[in-house]
Amino acid sequence: MCQKAGGAPFAAHVGAPVESLIWTRGEPSEFESSAGIFRGFCKACGTYLYFRREGGKRQSMAMAAFDRAADIPLNAELGIESRWPALAPLPIEQVTSEEENPEGLDAIRESNKQHPDHDT
Incomplete structure (x- = not known):
């Protein structure tokens, strides 16, 4: 889903506490990509900005949207079960989303509103 978004x-992404975020150029728009999962984007240009869970205390901000994104260290890789074979493993902690939230994956698949990876 992150690849598609x-x-x-x-x-x-880089995680940030929701209460510490300040939007300086208006409020972003959101798309509920699956039940309780929201992806934020700039309503003026469409730039992808974040991922958040409904009621969550943290928001996952798109690193490339930061002014100095290359200065942000990479600490973990999630969802490695969908890593493209051509990409070598990164030298960081690697976790699959299946290990992190096995019961939530079916719920996400059932409520996913993003375009599927096939023609419809």
């Missing part, structure tokens, strides 16, 4: 082989 970001239009790339992976989505690089």
Whole structure:
């Protein structure tokens, strides 16, 4: 889902407490990509900005949307079960989303509103 949302082989995020976020150029728009999962984007240009869970205390901000994104360290890789074979493993902690939230994956699949990976 992160690949689809970001239009790339992976989505690089940095977590931030929701209460510490301040939007300086208006409020972003959101798309509920599956039940209780929201993806934020700039309503003026469409830039992908974040991923959040309904009621969550943290928000996963798109690293490439930061002014100095290359300065943000990579600490973990999630969802490695969908890693593209051509991409070598990164030298960081690697976790699959299946290990992290096995019971939630079926619920996400059932309520996913993103375009599927096949013609409809």
